[in-house]
Amino acid sequence: xxxPWRSLRLVAPIGNRSTRGIHQLGGAVDPESSQKKRxxxxxxxxxxxxxxxxxxxxxxxNKMDKVHQKNRSFAHLEETHGxxxxxxxxxxxxxxxxxxxxxxxxxxxxxxxxxxxxWNFSEVPVEAVDASDCAINYEGLENLHLLKxxxxxxxxxxxxxxxxxxxxxxxxxDSLQELSLAGCPRISExxxxxxxxxxxxxxxxxSNLPSVSNPGLTQILVEEMLPNCKVVGVNLAEGLKLxxxxxxxxxxxxxxx
Amino acid sequence: MLPRVLSLGVRRGPLTxxxxxxxxxxxxxxxxxxxxxxxxxxxxxxxTSLHPLYDSSHLPPDHSDVVIVGGxxxxxxxxxxxKKLEKQRGALRVLVVERDLxxxxxxxxxxxxxxxxxxxxxxxxxxxxxxxxxLRNINEHLAVVDAPPLDLQFNPLGYLWLASExxxxxxxxxxxxQRQEGAKVCLMSPDQLRNKFPWIxxxxxxxxxxxxxxxxxFDPWCLLxxxxxxVQSMGVLFCQGEVTRESELVKMxxxxxxxxxxxxxxxxxxxxxxxxxxxLAGIGKGPPDTLQGTKLPVEPRxxxxxxxxxxxxxxxxxxxxxxxxxxxxRREGLGSNYLGGRSPTEEEEPDxxxxxxDHDFFxxxxxxxxxxxxxxxxxxxxxxxxxxxxxxxxxxxxxxxGPHPLVVNMFFATGFSGHGLQQAPGVGRAVAEMILExxxxxxxxxxxxxxxxxxxxxxxxDNII
Numbered sequence: 001x002x003x004p005w006r007s008l009r010l011v012a013p014i015g016n017r018s019t020r021g022i023h024q025l026g027g028a029v030d031p032e033s034s035q036k037k038r039x040x041x042x043x044x045x046x047x048x049x050x051x052x053x054x055x056x057x058x059x060x061x062n063k064m065d066k067v068h069q070k071n072r073s074f075a076h077l078e079e080t081h082g083x084x085x086x087x088x089x090x091x092x093x094x095x096x097x098x099x100x101x102x103x104x105x106x107x108x109x110x111x112x113x114x115x116x117x118x119w120n121f122s123e124v125p126v127e128a129v130d131a132s133d134c135a136i137n138y139e140g141l142e143n144l145h146l147l148k149x150x151x152x153x154x155x156x157x158x159x160x161x162x163x164x165x166x167x168x169x170x171x172x173x174d175s176l177q178e179l180s181l182a183g184c185p186r187i188s189e190x191x192x193x194x195x196x197x198x199x200x201x202x203x204x205x206x207s208n209l210p211s212v213s214n215p216g217l218t219q220i221l222v223e224e225m226l227p228n229c230k231v232v233g234v235n236l237a238e239g240l241k242l243x244x245x246x247x248x249x250x251x252x253x254x255x256x257x
Numbered sequence: 258m259l260p261r262v263l264s265l266g267v268r269r270g271p272l273t274x275x276x277x278x279x280x281x282x283x284x285x286x287x288x289x290x291x292x293x294x295x296x297x298x299x300x301x302x303x304x305t306s307l308h309p310l311y312d313s314s315h316l317p318p319d320h321s322d323v324v325i326v327g328g329x330x331x332x333x334x335x336x337x338x339x340k341k342l343e344k345q346r347g348a349l350r351v352l353v354v355e356r357d358l359x360x361x362x363x364x365x366x367x368x369x370x371x372x373x374x375x376x377x378x379x380x381x382x383x384x385x386x387x388x389x390x391x392l393r394n395i396n397e398h399l400a401v402v403d404a405p406p407l408d409l410q411f412n413p414l415g416y417l418w419l420a421s422e423x424x425x426x427x428x429x430x431x432x433x434x435q436r437q438e439g440a441k442v443c444l445m446s447p448d449q450l451r452n453k454f455p456w457i458x459x460x461x462x463x464x465x466x467x468x469x470x471x472x473x474x475f476d477p478w479c480l481l482x483x484x485x486x487x488v489q490s491m492g493v494l495f496c497q498g499e500v501t502r503e504s505e506l507v508k509m510x511x512x513x514x515x516x517x518x519x520x521x522x523x524x525x526x527x528x529x530x531x532x533x534x535x536x537l538a539g540i541g542k543g544p545p546d547t548l549q550g551t552k553l554p555v556e557p558r559x560x561x562x563x564x565x566x567x568x569x570x571x572x573x574x575x576x577x578x579x580x581x582x583x584x585x586x587r588r589e590g591l592g593s594n595y596l597g598g599r600s601p602t603e604e605e606e607p608d609x610x611x612x613x614x615d616h617d618f619f620x621x622x623x624x625x626x627x628x629x630x631x632x633x634x635x636x637x638x639x640x641x642x643x644x645x646x647x648x649x650x651x652x653x654x655x656x657x658x659g660p661h662p663l664v665v666n667m668f669f670a671t672g673f674s675g676h677g678l679q680q681a682p683g684v685g686r687a688v689a690e691m692i693l694e695x696x697x698x699x700x701x702x703x704x705x706x707x708x709x710x711x712x713x714x715x716x717x718x719d720n721i722i
Contacts, residue, residue, distance in 0.1 A: 167473075168470060188410075224572055
C-alpha cells in the first residue's frame with residue numbers, strides 16, 4: 001500500500017500557521033509583501049524540491065486527520081449512556097454548546113473543559129445545539145442523528161459544512177424547528193434545496209453564504225419551498241432606496257444571538 | 258537545470274562578446290540560432306527519447322507498461338487508481354492515448370452527470386456508493402499542490418423513480434436489496450407523493466422510490482479536468498493520437514506519423530468506440546459460437562438531451578424524476594430551466610453516425626409524457642439540445658470489466674450504457690486491483706467479466722434510463 005504522504009498533494013492554505021515556522025526564510029520587514037513573497041517562495045521551493053513538497057503535504061494531511069479524528073463515531077457511547085448523552089458529548093468535544101430540556105446551556109471554556117454533570121441526566125433530551133465555528137463534517141453529522149428531539153441547531157461559520165452535509169439533516173425533520181447556517185463558506189443553493197425535508201422548520205437563517213450565487217433569488221425560492229418557515233438573512237432591499245429596514249427581534253429563541 | 262547552466266555558461270564564457278558586435282548588427286540571427294542549439298542539445302539529453310536527428314517530444318514514448326486507450330472519465334479513473342495503488346512510486350509507466358483532447362464527442366463530457374444507487378444489482382449499488390464517497394472527498398483524493406480546489410457543483414436532491422402497477426413488485430424488491438447494501442432509499446405511495454411534490458400528476462403511478470442521500474447530479478467536466486490534473490501530476494503521460502494496429506501503433510492526429518508503443522497491458526476504455534479497439538486485438542475473429550468468435554457487444558447509441566424553460570414548473574426541491582414511460586427530467590439552476598429526455602425504443606433508435614439533434618423526437622415522444630406527468634410542462638419552451646453517445650452494451654446493458662480470457666493483456670472498462678460516469682471511480686479501482694493484485698478486492702465484479710458473453714449469462718439491470 002502506498003505510504004500516506006505520497007497521495008497527498010494538498011492545496012497550500014493561505015497563511016498556514018503550522019508551516020510558517022519551518023518555511024520561514026529570512027526576516028520579514030513588511031508583513032504583507034513578505035507573506036506574498038513567502039507564498040510564491042513556498043511554491044517555488046515545492047516545485048523544485050521533493051522534500052518541501054512532502055513536508056507541506058505531511059502538515060496538511062495532519063490537519064485533515066485532526067478533523068477526521070474530531071468527527072469519529074461516538075456510537076459506542078450510546079449503549080452505556082444513552083443517545084442524548086452520546087450526542088451531547090460529541091458536540092462538547094468539538095467545542096460547541098448544548099442545552100438539555102429545562103437545564104442551562106453547557107459550554108466548554110477556552111481550554112476545552114466542560115461540566116461533566118450531564119452524564120447523570122438520564123433520558124433528558126437535548127433541545128438545542130450551538131455548533132458555531134466547529135469542525136463538524138459529513139461523518140460527524142451521523143453523531144448528531146442520535147439527538148432525536150433536537151429543536152434548534154446552529155451551524156454558523158462551520159468551515160467543513162457543505163452541500164453533502166445538508167443532505168444528511170433529514171433524520172432531524174420531525175423535531176427541528178430552528179436552523180442557522182449563517183456564514184458557512186461552502187454551502188451553496190444546491191444544498192439549501194435539500195432542506196425541503198425539514199417540514200417542521202420555523203426559522204431558517206441563511207445570511208452571509210459566500211458560495212450562494214444569487215442570494216435574493218435563492219431566498220425567494222427557499223421561502224416557496226418551505227411555506228411555514230420564516231427565512232431570514234438576505235436583505236432583499238439591498239441596493240434599493242428604501243426607509244430603514246426593520247429586523248424583527250425574537251426574545252424567546254433558545255439560541256442566544 | 259541544464260538550460261540555466263547553459264545560459265550561465267553563455268554569459269560568462271568567451272561567447273559573451275557577440276560576433277556581430279564587432280561588425281555591428283547581426284544580433285537577431287544569433288538569438289534564434291542559440292535557441293535552436295539549445296533545443297537540439299535538450300533533445301539529446303539523457304532522460305529524453307534519444308533521437309538526435311529530429312525532435313520527437315510530441316510523440317508517445319517507445320515503451321510503456323500500461324497503455325490506456327481512451328482518456329474519458331473511465332480511462333482517467335483507471336490511470337489514477339493504478340498510480341495510487343502501485344507499490345512503489347514510479348513503479349508503473351502509464352500512457353493515456355486520447356483521440357480528441359477537446360472531448361467534443363466523449364460521453365463523459367456530454368453526460369447529464371447523475372449519480373444514484375437505485376439499481377437492482379448489488380454490484381452496481383456498491384459501485385455507486387463507492388463513487389459517491391469518492392466524489393464527496395474529492396478534494397482529498399484529487400488534490401494537487403498549489404492548484405485550486407475542485408467544485409463539483411453537486412446537487413444532492415436525489416432520484417425519484419416512478420413505477421406503474423406492473424412494476425411495483427419489482428421496485429419493492431429492488432428497494433429491499435438497495436437498503437440491504439446500504440443505500441438510503443425510501444418508498445412512497447401516490448398520496449405521499451402528492452403531499453411532497455404537489456406538481457406531480459400521480460395517475461398511473463403505483464409506487465415511487467426516492468433516494469435520500471448520496472444521490473443527485475454534478476458537473477462531469479469538472480471531474481474530468483480534476484482527474485486529468487491529478488493524473489498528470491502523478492506522472493501519467495498523455496498523448497493525442499489514435500490507436501490503429503494491435504502492435505500498438507499510435508497514429509498522430511492530422512499527420513501520417515506513426516509511433517509504435519511497446520506495452521505490457523492495454524486497457525480498453527474507449528467508450529462508444531470500444532468495439533473497434535477490441536477488433537484490432539483480434540477479439541471476435543473466429544468461428545461464431547466459440548470464445549474466439551465472441552465479439553465485444555458494445556456499440557454507440559445516440560441519446561438526446563433537451564433544455565427547456567418553464568416558469569411555473571417544479572420548485573427548487575424537485576429531484577431527478579424518472580417516469581414510468583422512461584422519460585426523465587431535472588431542474589437546472591435557479592432560473593426555472595429543466596433538462597431531460599427519453600431513451601428511444603429499439604425501433605426508434607437514431608443513426609449514431611453523427612451528433613445531430615432531432616427536435617421532432619422531443620415534440621412527438623418526450624413532451625407528451627412530460628406534460629402528462631407534470632401538468633405545468635404543458636407550456637414550455639425548448640432553449641437548447643444536444644446529443645451524446647451511450648457505450649451501449651447490447652448484451653445486458655451492464656459494464657464489461659476485467660481481462661479477456663484469451664487475449665490476456667487486454668483489460669476492459671467499458672460498455673456501461675449510460676451509467677459509466679457514476680461508476681467510474683469504483684470501476685477504475687477494480688481494474689487497478691485486478692492488474693496489481695490479480696483479483697477484485699474492494700468490490701467483487703466477477704460477474705462483469707467478458708466471459709459472460711460466451712457463456713450467455715446475462716446480468717440484467719432493470720433501472721436503466
